[in-house]
Amino acid sequence: MDLKSGRVRKLIGLAGILMRNTLILIEQIRANQVQGLEPYHAVVEATVQRSRPVLLTALAAVLAFVPLTHSVFWGSLAYTLIGGTAVGTILILIFLPALYAIWFRVKPAAVTTSDSADEPARDVLVEPGASAPDATAGAFRADWWRPASGMTQPAPRAAIPQHAAG
Numbered sequence: 001m002d003l004k005s006g007r008v009r010k011l012i013g014l015a016g017i018l019m020r021n022t023l024i025l026i027e028q029i030r031a032n033q034v035q036g037l038e039p040y041h042a043v044v045e046a047t048v049q050r051s052r053p054v055l056l057t058a059l060a061a062v063l064a065f066v067p068l069t070h071s072v073f074w075g076s077l078a079y080t081l082i083g084g085t086a087v088g089t090i091l092i093l094i095f096l097p098a099l100y101a102i103w104f105r106v107k108p109a110a111v112t113t114s115d116s117a118d119e120p121a122r123d124v125l126v127e128p129g130a131s132a133p134d135a136t137a138g139a140f141r142a143d144w145w146r147p148a149s150g151m152t153q154p155a156p157r158a159a160i161p162q163h164a165a166g
Helices: 007-034 039-070 075-103
Strands: 110-113 122-125
Touching: 007 039, 007 075, 039 075
Parallel strands: none
Antiparallel strands: 110 122
């Protein structure tokens, strides 16, 4: 392997950028578990909660390297970091949660329910925050944009006192 070409520098730079995004996601999974979420829900919620910060961090890194693409000396490094960061971030958001679940043997939570007294109980997967399965289980959630459970909401604004008109 020819180490004079700078391949090692490119690899170290790319690994540093992607490692930061990986640590952001892993730490959120652990924080969710500490807050009391089941492991499966902790992985799902962490991926949803941290997808925006990871994407913005990667986008900032990619945009920071764009001016370097015109340089003769730094051009190849910039193209390598831009492509590697873009592809690596997508892999982090898609495959890292799956690999985490496989490595730590995380399985979806199941709730045993029965529709009637005559029917035996069955296991049903339940979305985070739902108490029991309903007709829309697995369907698109209309409140996907709301912060996940466990995140703090801003305090309501105090009422502005009305001054008496004189």
